[in-house]
Amino acid sequence: QGLQGRDGQDGAQGLPGRDGRDGAAGRDGRDGRDGKDVLNGKVNPEANQGKDGDKYVNTETGDVFVKNNGNWA
Numbered sequence: 001q002g003l004q005g006r007d008g009q010d011g012a013q014g015l016p017g018r019d020g021r022d023g024a025a026g027r028d029g030r031d032g033r034d035g036k037d038v039l040n041g042k043v044n045p046e047a048n049q050g051k052d053g054d055k056y057v058n059t060e061t062g063d064v065f066v067k068n069n070g071n072w073a
Helices: none
Strands: 038-041 055-058 064-068
16 A cells, blocks of 8 residues: 555635524513502601502602511611
């Protein structure tokens, strides 16, 4: 057997292939936590308004309240 020849030149770039199929749909994510609200009124907030983490602005006085453990402070 004779000596191995030199490597040849690279060939031209081939044509792009076809797009693959879409994968299966993923599982639904968990529900997010409830958002916080900013409430307002001309008087201070009532105990039955809002939920913990909400804010309330008295538009007459500019006072801002935050509800924690069911109480506005």
